[in-house]
Amino acid sequence: MGDAGIDVDLSQGAGCHVKNGKIMSGIPNKTSSKLRATFEGYFEDTRVFEAPLTDSDHIAGVTLPGKGIIVSEGVYVERFMDPQFMDLLKHEYGHILQAKAWGRFAFYDIIGHESLYSATFHPDSHSTFWTETHANYHTQNYFDGPSGMWLDGFNSIDYPVAGLSHQNYLRLSTSQYIGKLLGMD
């Protein structure tokens, strides 16, 4: 592969995953200089790209609903069956499911900005931030169905699951409504 790529633009926000404080710190700067992502294949119905998001010791993921999931360079092919990488892909797919549930407008209006902000400025507590536990909620519901085998190994310590607070439910509902009024979904 490698002939079809996208430019990663995080200016509208993105669903993100950060494993420790180091991983995401360079991403906003790198992307402002047009980080190029290379198409590698699919996860479920979503295109997966690789880009130099991290150094080679770490893996990170960024999700842009409508474009796809972007992961660290070299991991999609080499580590596809690695449980740690599978968990990352499942988590990122949870961000795709958020956009399916609430609409792309509400995703970028609320979830994308807040997830990127959390990953960038509060990486140590990012995994328990509401945008992330809500993504994991969708991940769990989706993969714990008839294809329950996919949930094997989904690490609830790295990826804690929680429903929405009443406040965030109302915020997303309002944004979803505005998105529909604007014909953005």
Ligand SMILES: [Zn+2]
């Ligand atoms: Zn995330």
